[in-house]
Amino acid sequence: MDETVAEFIKRTILKIPMNELTTILKAWDFLSENQLQTVNFRQRKESVVQHLIRLCEEKRASLNDAALLDIIYTQFHQHQKVWDVFQMSKGPGEDVDLFDMKQFKNSFKKILQRALKNVTVSFRETEENAVWIRIAWGTQYTKPNQYKPTYVVYYSQTPYAFKSSSTLRRNTPLLGQALTIASKHHQIVKMDLRSRYLDSLKAIVFKQYNQTFETHNSTTPLQERSLGLDINMDSRIIHENIVEKERVQRITQETFGDYSQPQLEFAQYKLETKFKSDLNGSILAEREEPLRCLIKFSSPHLLEALKSLAPAGECRIQKPLCYSASYSQGTQDLSSC
Amino acid sequence: MEQANPLCPEGESKGGVLAHLERLETQVSRSRKQSEELQSAQAQEGALGTKIHKLRHLRDELRAAVWHRRGNVKACIANVEPNRTVEVNEQEALEEKLENVKAVLQAYHFTGLSGKLTSRGVCVCINTAFEGNLLDSYFVDLVIQKPLRIHHHSVPVFIPLEEIAAKYLQTNIQHFLFSLCEYLNAYSGRKYQADRLQSDFAALLTGPLQRNPLCNLLSFTYKLDPGGQSFPFCARLVYKDLTATLPTDVTVTCQGGEALSTSWEEQRASHETLFCTKPLHQVFASFARREKLDESGLLIDCFHCTGNTSEVSNQY
Numbered sequence: 001m002d003e004t005v006a007e008f009i010k011r012t013i014l015k016i017p018m019n020e021l022t023t024i025l026k027a028w029d030f031l032s033e034n035q036l037q038t039v040n041f042r043q044r045k046e047s048v049v050q051h052l053i054r055l056c057e058e059k060r061a062s063l064n065d066a067a068l069l070d071i072i073y074t075q076f077h078q079h080q081k082v083w084d085v086f087q088m089s090k091g092p093g094e095d096v097d098l099f100d101m102k103q104f105k106n107s108f109k110k111i112l113q114r115a116l117k118n119v120t121v122s123f124r125e126t127e128e129n130a131v132w133i134r135i136a137w138g139t140q141y142t143k144p145n146q147y148k149p150t151y152v153v154y155y156s157q158t159p160y161a162f163k164s165s166s167t168l169r170r171n172t173p174l175l176g177q178a179l180t181i182a183s184k185h186h187q188i189v190k191m192d193l194r195s196r197y198l199d200s201l202k203a204i205v206f207k208q209y210n211q212t213f214e215t216h217n218s219t220t221p222l223q224e225r226s227l228g229l230d231i232n233m234d235s236r237i238i239h240e241n242i243v244e245k246e247r248v249q250r251i252t253q254e255t256f257g258d259y260s261q262p263q264l265e266f267a268q269y270k271l272e273t274k275f276k277s278d279l280n281g282s283i284l285a286e287r288e289e290p291l292r293c294l295i296k297f298s299s300p301h302l303l304e305a306l307k308s309l310a311p312a313g314e315c316r317i318q319k320p321l322c323y324s325a326s327y328s329q330g331t332q333d334l335s336s337c
Numbered sequence: 338m339e340q341a342n343p344l345c346p347e348g349e350s351k352g353g354v355l356a357h358l359e360r361l362e363t364q365v366s367r368s369r370k371q372s373e374e375l376q377s378a379q380a381q382e383g384a385l386g387t388k389i390h391k392l393r394h395l396r397d398e399l400r401a402a403v404w405h406r407r408g409n410v411k412a413c414i415a416n417v418e419p420n421r422t423v424e425v426n427e428q429e430a431l432e433e434k435l436e437n438v439k440a441v442l443q444a445y446h447f448t449g450l451s452g453k454l455t456s457r458g459v460c461v462c463i464n465t466a467f468e469g470n471l472l473d474s475y476f477v478d479l480v481i482q483k484p485l486r487i488h489h490h491s492v493p494v495f496i497p498l499e500e501i502a503a504k505y506l507q508t509n510i511q512h513f514l515f516s517l518c519e520y521l522n523a524y525s526g527r528k529y530q531a532d533r534l535q536s537d538f539a540a541l542l543t544g545p546l547q548r549n550p551l552c553n554l555l556s557f558t559y560k561l562d563p564g565g566q567s568f569p570f571c572a573r574l575v576y577k578d579l580t581a582t583l584p585t586d587v588t589v590t591c592q593g594g595e596a597l598s599t600s601w602e603e604q605r606a607s608h609e610t611l612f613c614t615k616p617l618h619q620v621f622a623s624f625a626r627r628e629k630l631d632e633s634g635l636l637i638d639c640f641h642c643t644g645n646t647s648e649v650s651n652q653y
Contacts, residue, residue, distance in 0.1 A: 095577070096577050096579060097551070098554045099551075099554065100547075100549070101547065101549065102547070129495075129549075129550040155494065155550075156495075156549055157495035157549055157550045158494045158550075160494075206494045207489060207490070208491075210489045213460050213476040213478060213491065214453050214455050214460045215460070215462060215476075216439070216442040216443075254456070254457075
């Protein structure tokens, strides 16, 4: 086994936390059950790693096996990377997409290897019709750097691919080209969507965020929710509050639904607006040119935060944030609170 | 005058008359008091007597009233009970109606296309089926506005929903729904065939089944007699028509590669035709049946053989 490969495997295994080690090794499926049973996982991590490296040497692990382990580690720790979304498109009147996984893999690899002699490409298919691609970049003269790979998750027979953002930006056009040609598309465009959470990006882009539908079997949700009102108050005040709170709950539920929201950390809007003012001579009001600005919302969980704004009485949302067409087309009328 | 008083002796004759008068006076007053007391007692007696009469009268009245009321209540109960049974009957009838309606709504699922009105439009449910088997259901929630738009849906990403919507949603919603039904039913049917092949006929496959999300390109290798000496066949099924459950192109090759005998060539050609005309799992079912027939034929031959050898051994 190559020294570099051994070093690479060692560093990868060292990254894995002890409680995940057996799971990941089983998913890797490179070392046999018997071999794994000989390892004492209760030792100090260094000793465990040494033992595992020896076993890998016995089995003559290749660079490809090591790359596969790296993919599995990344799949378990998706949130450590920031993912961008790319959308591909076909020309009009294209043939039906007859996606052949073997053909795609060969084509993708060939395109990259033709352009850059030194590149390591590895694939791992998942059950949800997605293929994880790992690319370690080199140049004409240097070997691929295994410690700064790029990951692409491509959902076959869809126009979407997710790419981990990396510092080596110069390879992005080549990667886009390889993906487009191998999947038989014409164009690739980067969407204005980025997140650490692949599942949330998937939910937004595939429009799978709300999977509850009204059928005749489902019962309509009851309005009896605890609204947390003070019982000692005058019952007439409680009644008025209930009516208003129920209205807010209903609008919030219609807009956001009952499901857990996709996890976004920030959203940015271009805003063009004119200010209204009752006071005469206000600086911002009564300008001919509208005011143009960029508004950025950020939060650990942006959509949940917005969802809880209205019931908390913090704002009035006039037009619902609807991401029915595409996420970047959400319009919002921010009235003064 | 001689004041002889027969009543009292001489010693008392001086105060005799006055005392006598006094005595008489006190007697009179005593008797007067007595008679007054007697009168008042009598009056009291009279008053109590009338009170007793009044109370007795009142008691009788109240008793009569109670009996009267009881009689009324009984009459009321007698009247109410027939009403209550009527109510129960009505309730049962309503429940029956409800069950009927629910059953009818469920039956709509079998038509493949059903819907429910929502607050902003309609939620359409497409139930797919293939060969009489009910398969997955898909939902499309439509908002009835100008323009008509899809609020959310559970259609898989690789079904060209946007294309179909762009063509038909605004102009002809019926066509939109039927077209979508076509695509989804065909997809479900292809998926069903591929799943059945993988699960029921794994013994005849010599390698994993290669498939894609739309199940419109399938390639696999199979043997008619697993474990036998024959060469495996490679099949590649292409479904260019996404609204169909049968392939548009089929290529069957023999993995041996060398020149095939005519029987193998015939088999290969017949397999190609079979895959084009029959659903995938049915073709394999016919392979499995043929295999069983062949097996039973083979057993008979073996039996004859053993019969011969025993004869031979007997000779020695």
